[in-house]
Amino acid sequence: MYKVQKEIEITPTSVILNGQPIATTETGDKMLVELYRRYAGDYPKFFKMDTLCRLGFIAAEIVLREPDCQQPTAVIMANRSASIKNDTDYLATISEGNYYPSPALFVYTLPNIVTGEIAIRHHLQGETSFYILESPKQLEQLVNCQLSIVNYPLPTVLAGWCECSKPDEFYVKMRIIYGTTD
Amino acid sequence: MIYCVGHSIISPLGEGTEANIEAVKAGRSGLKHYTERFADVEPFCASLFDTPQEFVPLCIKSVKMAMDNSSINNDQTVFILSTAKGDHLDLYTPAQQIAASFGNRNQPIVVSNACTSGVSAQITAMRLLQSGMYQHAVVVGCDLQSRFIVSGFQAFKALSNEPCTPFDPNRKGLNLGEAAATIIYSRQQNGQQPYWTLKAGSIHNDANHISAPSRTGEGAYLCLKDVLNGVQPEEIALIGVHGTGTLYNDDMERIALQRAGLADIPMSILKPYFGHTMGAAGVLETIICAEMAFRSTLSNGKTRIIKILSGFGGVNAAIRIER
Known part of the structure; x- marks a missing residue:
């Protein structure tokens, strides 16, 4: 059987960790920087990331720092709009009459980069997968399906719905789900 | 399966x-x-x-x-x-x-x-x-x-x-x-004659770099090890590699194959025919590798192939297909 061990939810105006709100002074993109300074602070690569990656990175940072948090064997994330915000930013660098494509932006035009950023930060060499789905419920079904067919070793999944389609508009809900013989 | x-x-x-x-x-x-x-x-x-x-x-x-x-x-x-x-x-x-x-x-x-x-x-x-x-x-x-x-x-x-x-x-x-x-x-044969079976699959991250492969083939090696799962390297007829033609990818794959004991297994490289077809690559290359290996006398009666790919975000994925 499987249990949710930890859960974090971040919106542009709120942070809720295991059901308890965390106070912040900023909102939107600035709040992500505030959270970075409070919970990480030693990882300047954060400032190279697009918002989708910052969002997933921060959520993972907070949840995985929780005492007794299990080390994930898989990172499975999803959203509905892929990397559309960063795709739009990249498009601006190749607009007609202003063609100067940025490799630094192009690399973030894939949504699974966020799973890679989390894997690097936390040295996770297990599975990383990113799906584009209709809803968070569909992600839950996929994760449950994956957990239901593995008997040993019991997996621990960092599962996250991580969405950012416009500046200052985002939503992440990330959970640690682990298998138990209880 | x-x-x-x-x-x-x-x-x-x-x-x-x-x-x-x-x-x-x-x-x-x-x-x-x-x-x-x-x-x-x-x-x-x-x-x-x-x-x-x-x-x-x-x-x-x-x-x-x-x-x-x-x-x-x-x-x-x-x-x-x-x-x-x-x-x-x-x-x-x-x-x-x-x-x-x-x-x-x-x-x-x-x-x-x-x-x-x-x-x-x-x-x-x-x-x-x-x-x-x-x-x-x-x-x-x-x-x-x-x-x-x-x-x-x-x-x-x-x-x-x-x-x-x-x-x-x-x-x-x-x-x-x-x-x-x-x-x-x-899920079942349902009386149909299947082309082949998908036996095992594995996904691993290098946890190294978002746009460059691991210099030690970390994630790819772990994938290969998983999909072999008890099968001896010499039982593999063919490995469909990613083989993009970039300096770092091909080097990384060579190292991963060596670490997994698969360096002597024939490789299939399809990018010179189709280019890198991105989302289609894993599907297209699996079909071509499997059909060509299983029809060819060069397989010497071996009935197993491996298909592997790597990508941005440090992700690697491999499957084992059997006739």
């Missing part, structure tokens, strides 16, 4: 799996030089359809061809789309349109795991079928090239403007490609 009950490939080399296999056997390549296809980008070499295609109709056509040989019940079928950039950057709507065009009402799944998506999608299909959630999965991989993609890869200095030469000491980079490919998997 799940059963492949149908497949198809549509590429600049031809329509249908057979046409594409014949083209590869004859040594034909879809790679050509382009100077004016997309505004502003530097001249490049790629495998593109002569007539620009539309994403959704192309996928539907590919699925129809694959379905010709199989009979599957729609209610118990899930559509899984593997793509990097979808239909003009939209990934989910085209998946819904493809499923809807077959009257399928189940929510489709899009796998967006960079260049490993086509193999990741097959692993996702295996899980969904093994768990009993569905009886059949239609895995369709497709990408069409655009100014967006070509400009980005050029900015990355990853493209060769000559036909790519994977694993050559003087290799200069990759070529992009366009294709749609479909594999239909079923």
Whole structure:
């Protein structure tokens, strides 16, 4: 059987960790920087990331720092709009009459980069997968399906719905789900 | 274990799996030089359809061809789309349109795991079928090239403007490609004669760099180790490698294969024929590798192959296919 061990939810105006709100002074993109300074602070690569990656990175940072948090064997994330915000930013660098494509932006035009950023930060060499789905419920079904067919070793999944389609508009809900013989 | 009950490939080399296999056997390549296809980008070499295609109709056509040989019940079928950039950057709507065009009402799944998506999608299909959630999965991989993609890869200095030469000491980079490919998997044989079975799959991250492969082939090695799972390296007839023709990818794969004891197994490298077809690559290359290996006398009666891919985000994915 499987249990949710930890859960974090971040919106542009709120942070809720295991059901308890965390106070912040900023909102939107600035709040992500505030959270970075409070919970990480030693990882300047954060400032190279697009918002989708910052969002997933921060959520993972907070949840995985929780005492007794299990080390994930898989990172499975999803959203509905892929990397559309960063795709739009990249498009601006190749607009007609202003063609100067940025490799630094192009690399973030894939949504699974966020799973890679989390894997690097936390040295996770297990599975990383990113799906584009209709809803968070569909992600839950996929994760449950994956957990239901593995008997040993019991997996621990960092599962996250991580969405950012416009500046200052985002939503992440990330959970640690682990298998138990209880 | 799940059963492949149908497949198809549509590429600049031809329509249908057979046409594409014949083209590869004859040594034909879809790679050509382009100077004016997309505004502003530097001249490049790629495998593109002569007539620009539309994403959704192309996928539907590919699925129809694959379905010709199989009979599957729609209610118990899930559509899984593997793509990097979808239909003009939209990934989910085209998946819904493809499923809807077959009257399928189940929510489709899009796998967006960079260049490993086509193999990741097959692993996702295996899980969904093994768990009993569905009886059949239609895995369709497709990408069409655009100014967006070509400009980005050029900015990355990853493209060769000559036909790519994977694993050559003087290799200069990759070529992009366009294709749609479909594999239909079923949980049971249902009296059908399956083409092959998907036995094992594994996904691992290098946890090293978002745009460069691990120098020690970390994730790829872990994938290979997982899919071997008790099978001896000498029992593998063929390994379909990623073989993009970039300096770092091919080096990384060589190291991973050596670490897994697979350095002496024949490799299949298809990028010089099709280019790097991104979301389609894992599906297309699995079909060609499996069909060519299982039909060839060169396999010496061996009935197992491995297909592996790696991509941005440090992700690697491998599957083991058996006749």
